[in-house]
Structure formats: structure tokens, C-alpha cells
Amino acid sequence: ILSKRIVVLPGDGIGPEVCAEAVRVLKAVSDRFGHEFQFDYQLLGACAIDATGAPLPEATLTACRRADAVLLGAIGDPKYDNDPTAPVRPEQGLLGLRKELGLYANIRPITAYDQLLAHSPLRPERIQGTDILIFRELTGGIYFGEKGRSEDRASAYDHCTYHRDEILRIAHRAFRAAETRRHQLTLVDKANVLETSRLWRETVQGLAPEYPSVALDFLYVDNAAMQIILNPRQFDVMLTENMFGDILSDEASVIAGSLGLLPSASIGDAAALFEPIHGSFPQAKGQGLANPIATILSTALLLDHFGLLIEAECVRDAVQHALNSGVVTPELNPATRYTTEQVGSFITYAV
Amino acid sequence: ILSKRIVVLPGDGIGPEVCAEAVRVLKAVSDRFGHEFQFDYQLLGACAIDATGAPLPEATLTACRRADAVLLGAIGDPKYDNDPTAPVRPEQGLLGLRKELGLYANIRPITAYDQLLAHSPLRPERIQGTDILIFRELTGGIYFGEKGRSEDRASAYDHCTYHRDEILRIAHRAFRAAETRRHQLTLVDKANVLETSRLWRETVQGLAPEYPSVALDFLYVDNAAMQIILNPRQFDVMLTENMFGDILSDEASVIAGSLGLLPSASIGDAAALFEPIHGSFPQAKGQGLANPIATILSTALLLDHFGLLIEAECVRDAVQHALNSGVVTPELNPATRYTTEQVGSFITYAV
Numbered sequence: 134i135l136s137k138r139i140v141v142l143p144g145d146g147i148g149p150e151v152c153a154e155a156v157r158v159l160k161a162v163s164d165r166f167g168h169e170f171q172f173d174y175q176l177l178g179a180c181a182i183d184a185t186g187a188p189l190p191e192a193t194l195t196a197c198r199r200a201d202a203v204l205l206g207a208i209g210d211p212k213y214d215n216d217p218t219a220p221v222r223p224e225q226g227l228l229g230l231r232k233e234l235g236l237y238a239n240i241r242p243i244t245a246y247d248q249l250l251a252h253s254p255l256r257p258e259r260i261q262g263t264d265i266l267i268f269r270e271l272t273g274g275i276y277f278g279e280k281g282r283s284e285d286r287a288s289a290y291d292h293c294t295y296h297r298d299e300i301l302r303i304a305h306r307a308f309r310a311a312e313t314r315r316h317q318l319t320l321v322d323k324a325n326v327l328e329t330s331r332l333w334r335e336t337v338q339g340l341a342p343e344y345p346s347v348a349l350d351f352l353y354v355d356n357a358a359m360q361i362i363l364n365p366r367q368f369d370v371m372l373t374e375n376m377f378g379d380i381l382s383d384e385a386s387v388i389a390g391s392l393g394l395l396p397s398a399s400i401g402d403a404a405a406l407f408e409p410i411h412g413s414f415p416q417a418k419g420q421g422l423a424n425p426i427a428t429i430l431s432t433a434l435l436l437d438h439f440g441l442l443i444e445a446e447c448v449r450d451a452v453q454h455a456l457n458s459g460v461v462t463p464e465l466n467p468a469t470r471y472t473t474e475q476v477g478s479f480i481t482y483a484v
Numbered sequence: 485i486l487s488k489r490i491v492v493l494p495g496d497g498i499g500p501e502v503c504a505e506a507v508r509v510l511k512a513v514s515d516r517f518g519h520e521f522q523f524d525y526q527l528l529g530a531c532a533i534d535a536t537g538a539p540l541p542e543a544t545l546t547a548c549r550r551a552d553a554v555l556l557g558a559i560g561d562p563k564y565d566n567d568p569t570a571p572v573r574p575e576q577g578l579l580g581l582r583k584e585l586g587l588y589a590n591i592r593p594i595t596a597y598d599q600l601l602a603h604s605p606l607r608p609e610r611i612q613g614t615d616i617l618i619f620r621e622l623t624g625g626i627y628f629g630e631k632g633r634s635e636d637r638a639s640a641y642d643h644c645t646y647h648r649d650e651i652l653r654i655a656h657r658a659f660r661a662a663e664t665r666r667h668q669l670t671l672v673d674k675a676n677v678l679e680t681s682r683l684w685r686e687t688v689q690g691l692a693p694e695y696p697s698v699a700l701d702f703l704y705v706d707n708a709a710m711q712i713i714l715n716p717r718q719f720d721v722m723l724t725e726n727m728f729g730d731i732l733s734d735e736a737s738v739i740a741g742s743l744g745l746l747p748s749a750s751i752g753d754a755a756a757l758f759e760p761i762h763g764s765f766p767q768a769k770g771q772g773l774a775n776p777i778a779t780i781l782s783t784a785l786l787l788d789h790f791g792l793l794i795e796a797e798c799v800r801d802a803v804q805h806a807l808n809s810g811v812v813t814p815e816l817n818p819a820t821r822y823t824t825e826q827v828g829s830f831i832t833y834a835v
């Protein structure tokens with residue numbers, strides 16, 4: 134029997150709906166396997182600004198620090214989206230949480246599901262069998278460097294910095310993941326232009342002898358942006374810095390045919406957060422249209438993180454069963470009328 | 485009768501081969517229309533390092549400054565590629581040339597050719613009719629900011645800066661291009677995270693009233709990386725900063741089905757350079773496999789730049805004729821055996 138505290142941050146838009154289904158799945162898992170999961174709901178994002186004035190309230194941060202894991206829905210609201218220069222914005226909550234919890238490794242599996250090949254904008258024969266694990270550094274680089282304006286506000290700057298230690302800790306994780314997979318690690322950088330990229334390259338290269346079973350290669354980010362589309366099967370584990378990872382992991386998501394399928398884990402040495410990669414999709418809010426699968430698969434990553442590998446497989450099998458049975462939300466099959474809750478129920482009962 | 489001086493920088497790998505065909509096409513154009521084009525060959529890249537020790541020799545820079553236009557093949561050699569930390573590298577020649585000539589606007593048309601839809605990794609029905617013009621800022625941002633290491637070399641930094649004037653000059657060009665096209669301009673940025681992006685957004689927004697016929701919209705770069713693949717037809721003119729433009733324009737190139745088709749123009753207030761977007765592809769060097777079309781289409785952009793719009797159309801028509809006739813290099817049709825030179829000849833005679 135495992136006893137764990139999970140903070141749930143439903144967030145904005147469709148976040149609460151998809152989180153509700155994911156929590157049902159986690160409850161089904163704990164019932165079936167006799168674990169004790171305690172759920173503690175907290176505010177983050179636009180809903181937190183509305184309620185408290187701050188995108189990341191102190192209470193949320195404290196609860197997350199004490200938790201064994203955090204499950205996040207999505208954040209963002211159109212009333213803030215239209216003005217990225219507003220002083221208080223929902224994204225600050227997410228960025229602040231990543232930094233405060235030290236969630237330096239964002240891990241995104243990209244899988245082409247056979248049942249959904251028809252949904253991808255890419256030709257099925259190019260993507261069938263794709264299975265990529267992207268490691269994106271999440272608490273450094275240009276996201277968190279000094280930024281500002283000149284006095285006359287006519288110049289702006291953003292500083293990108295990396296320290297070797299920031300690279301080492303995520304690189305070790307990426308190498309270890311490659312050891313359990315197809316033994317291939319691709320570092321994506323822009324070492325022909327950026328000094329930070331050259332530091333990434335030399336640091337990761339320096340680790341390679343510790344992982345003799347892993348073949349390490351390097352790809353410039355512009356080329357990677359092509360190769361992910363031209364031939365995604367060539368990749369096993371990809372490792373990259375924060376900004377490149379933001380772009381490439383969203384780009385790679387098109388392979389799966391729907392953003393609604395893709396989970397992510399953000400891991401630190403003392404904390405872990407799990408969230409779908411999709412946004413808060415405010416247009417769909419409250420209509421039962423949101424696909425809960427990305428969030429449900431994020432709970433599988435959460436269970437993996439707890440060491441509950443069999444439980445995690447159960448969740449993945451239940452999701453496969455829903456896909457095989459065509460129990461999916463309308464964006465995956467306009468002919469079906471299954472709601473968020475119906476898909477969630479089906480998966481919950483299949484666990 | 486127009487008299488123009490064109491500096492040709494064949495560069496490395498397949499560069500000399502594709503340049504040779506492009507120069508033949510330009511000669512055919514000048515013969516047919518009675519212009520006088522003088523060609524001045526200079527060194528850039530690995531060949532320049534080998535010959536002079538410098539990737540951008542003084543003589544090359546002087547010749548380019550005096551020229552009416554520069555035609556570039558490609559630069560890069562594997563002996564430098566394997567070590568992006570080497571003190572002297574071919575890319576420095578290209579980056580130096582862009583900076584010295586003030587080539588701040590890199591313009592890349594992305595077109596889905598009907599004859600080549602079968603070549604794209606994307607489903608034909610998604611991309612048919614795609615016609616995007618990407619404006620990438622080319623002399624600012626993180627490429628040219630201060631960069632370096634801490635004293636113990638364990639930290640590295642790259643500074644990204646933009647001044648409003650750097651944004652204005654390329655934004656005006658992008659707006660003007662949109663006026664002659666489908667009247668839509670999309671600014672791609674990361675304004676929810678970067679201060680430089682917020683400056684881009686407010687500066688470009690500030691210009692919008694001067695171009696009332698153009699609809700301006702904004703897209704975050706991670707979303708743009710998805711949308712370009714999911715629905716490329718939604719875009720007309722795209723505008724972005726240097727690093728994002730590097731990634732997105734290479735990504736968008738997959739739409740065309742081959743890198744070998746895509747030209748680019750790099751424009752400044754006093755100079756202009758034209759080059760294929762592909763690299764030096766050293767493996768193919770000297771084998772007649774290189775597709776000369778991207779470089780030939782770059783000469784069409786060069787002719788446009790000289791105001792020779794009819795001549796430019798002639799070149800494009802001749803290229804279409806080659807595509808329609810199946811006179812293409814093997815990467816576009818493994819069943820044909822046309823060489824670089826044969827494709828170049830066909831297009832030259834068709835001009």
C-alpha cells in the first residue's frame with residue numbers, strides 16, 4: 134500500500150474538465166490496487182489571478198512543495214492572451230511554479246498511435262511506429278535569464294545563460310532513458326552560432342563515456358525541425374534546451390494527429406508535475422468536447438514516477454482500449470458523440 | 485539595356501555546381517533581353533579558409549560591397565562541421581557577410597508545387613496551394629549579441645537584443661509584400677516570455693495603421709511550429725526574428741517536398757544576396773546529383789530585385805517547364821537520370 138499526496142491544479146478553460154477525468158482514473162487505480170491517494174485542489178493561472186490577484190498564490194506553492202506529485206490541467210484565458218505585455222499573466226504562474234519547484238526536465242513522449250494515423254497531417258507510412266522521448270530543459274536558458282528594456286524603451290534584451298550543472302542533471306536523465314529504450318540520444322542545439330549550445334555540446338559529449346551503450350549524435354535545431362517531419366522514426370531520445378524544446382516538442386506533437394493525446398512530465402530532484410501538452414482551449418470550455426486522454430496519460434507518467442509501473446501500464450492499456458473501441462472525443466472522430474466525461478468513464482471502468 | 489555586376493560565391497560542396505547552372509541561366513536571360521551582366525567570382529566559406537585562412541576574405545567583402553547583387557551557392561565542409569567549437573569556421577563567413585552587407589531581411593517563398601505534391605511528407609490535400617512568404621530578420625537577435633563564457637568556462641551566455649529600428653525596417657518590407665499578395669501578415673514571436681518579442685509585437689502593431697489593407701495577426705512560435713504543418717495554407721506573409729526564422733523557415737521547407745527547390749533573398753538597404761536554402765551537401769559533391777533549381781529560382785529573385793520582373797517570370801516559367809516535363813534530378817524522381825547540368829541546360833534553353 135502506497136500513500137501519496139497529489140496536488141491538483143485544474144487551471145483554466147478545459148483544464149478542470151480534463152483533470153476531473155484524470156482524477157477519476159487515478160481513484161480507480163488506487164481502488165483496484167489498494168493505494169491511498171489524497172487529492173488537494175489548488176489555484177494556478179487565470180483562475181488564481183481572478184481569485185487572489187496572483188497567478189501563483191503562496192498557498193498553491195506551499196501545497197505543491199509538500200506534495201508527492203502535482204497534476205495540472207491547463208492555464209490561460211483569452212482576456213490575458215490578447216495582451217502579453219500585461220504585468221500579471223497566467224503563464225507567470227506556470228513559469229514560476231517550474232522555477233520554484235526546480236522542475237528542470239520536461240519529458241514528452243511522442244507516439245504515433247496506429248488507430249489515429251489517419252488524423253496526422255503527415256503521411257502514415259512516414260510516421261507509423263514513431264516513438265520519441267523529448268527531454269526539454271525547463272528552468273534555464275532565455276526563459277529565465279535577465280530581460281528588460283533600455284531607458285527609452287526602444288531596445289529590449291533577453292539573456293540566455295546555462296551553467297554546466299544545469300546541463301549535466303538533465304543530460305544524465307536523458308542518457309538513462311536512452312539506456313532503457315533504443316540506446317540513441319540526439320542533442321539538438323545551434324552550436325554553429327551559440328556559445329550556450331557549444332557548452333551543451335561539450336558537456337553532453339563529456340558524459341558519453343559513462344553511457345557506453347548509448348549512441349550520441351548532434352543535430353542543429355533548424356535541421357531537427359525538418360528531420361522531425363521528414364523522418365521521425367530516426368529519433369529515440371532527443372535532448373535540448375528550453376526554447377528549442379518549446380518549439381520542437383510542439384512541432385513534434387503534430388505526428389500524433391492530435392494535441393489531445395500527448396502527456397508530459399516535468400521533473401525535478403524534489404518535485405514532479407504532470408500535465409497534458411495542450412492549452413486551456415477556452416473556446417471548448419464546458420462543452421464536453423475536450424479530449425481527456427492527454428491528461429489521463431499524464432497520470433500514467435505520474436504513476437511511473439511513483440514506481441507504480443504496473444498501474445501505469447493499466448492506464449495506458451485502458452486508453453488503448455478506448456482508442457481501439459472508437460470511444461474518443463469528436464476531434465478524433467467527428468462521427469462519434471462521446472463527451473469528455475464519457476471517454477473518461479470508459480477509461481476509468483477499463484482500468 | 486541594364487548593366488549589372490554580380491558577385492558569384494560558389495562556396496563549398498555542391499555550391500559550385502549549382503552556381504554554374506544558375507549563371508548559365510542568367511547569361512541566357514541577359515542574351516535574350518540584351519542586358520549586360522558581369523560575373524565576378526570570389527571565395528567564401530571552407531574554400532576561403534583553405535585558400536586564405538579566413539572564411540570571409542577582405543577581397544570578397546570588397547567585391548560584394550561594390551556589386552549590384554551577390555549570388556551564393558552554399559558553404560560548409562564536414563571537416564569543420566564536426567567541430568563547431570573550432571576557432572575558424574565556414575559559417576563565420578556567411579554570418580560576417582550578412583552583417584557587413586547589412587542584409588537584414590531574409591525572404592523565403594515556400595510554395596507547394598503541384599507536380600511535386602507526392603514528394604512531401606505531408607498529405608497533399610493539406611498543402612496543395614500553399615504559398616507563404618517568410619521574412620526572417622537576419623542581422624540581429626541572439627545570433628549577433630554578445631556571447632561568451634564565465635572565467636571557469638562552466639557557464640556560457642548568449643544575449644539577444646533588438647532595437648525598434650531593426651524591427652521597423654524589416655516590418656515595413658513585410659507589410660509592403662503583404663499588400664501585393666493576400667493582405668495578411670502574421671508576426672511570430674514568444675511575447676508571453678521574451679521582452680524582445682514584446683518589443684517586436686508593439687513595434688509591428690504600431691505600424692499596422694500605415695497599412696490598413698493588411699490584416700495583422702500574432703502567433704507564438706511554438707504554436708506556429710504546429711500550424712505550419714497542420715494548415716500551411718492559412719499563412720500569407722510571416723515575419724519573425726532571426727533564431728525563430730532559422731527554425732521555422734527550415735521547417736516550412738518540408739512542405740515543398742525538397743530542399744532543392746527553395747530559393748532565398750537576403751536584402752539590405754545597400755546590398756542584396758541570393759542563395760538556395762539548402763546546404764553544401766558534401767556527400768553529393770561532383771556527382772551531378774545536386775538539384776540546381778533552388779539556385780536558379782534564387783536568380784529569379786535577383787532579377788526581381790533588379791526590377792526585371794518579366795525576366796524573372798521567364799526563369800520561373802522555365803523551371804515550371806522542367807518540372808512539368810519531368811526533367812528533374814534523382815531526389816525528385818529516382819527513375820530519371822538527369823544530372824545537375826542536364827536540368828540546368830533544359831532550363832537555360834527554355835528561358
Ligand SMILES: CC(C)[C@H](C(=O)O)[C@@H](O)C(=O)O
Pocket residue numbers: 224227228379676677706
Ligand atoms: C505558456 C508558455 C509559457 C509555455 C512555455 O513556453 O514553456 C508553454 O508553451 C509550454 O510549452 O508549456
Ligand SMILES: CC(C)[C@H](C(=O)O)[C@@H](O)C(=O)O
Pocket residue numbers: 325326355575578579730
Ligand atoms: C549556417 C547557419 C549559421 C545559418 C543560420 O543559422 O543562419 C543557416 O542555417 C541559414 O539558415 O542560413
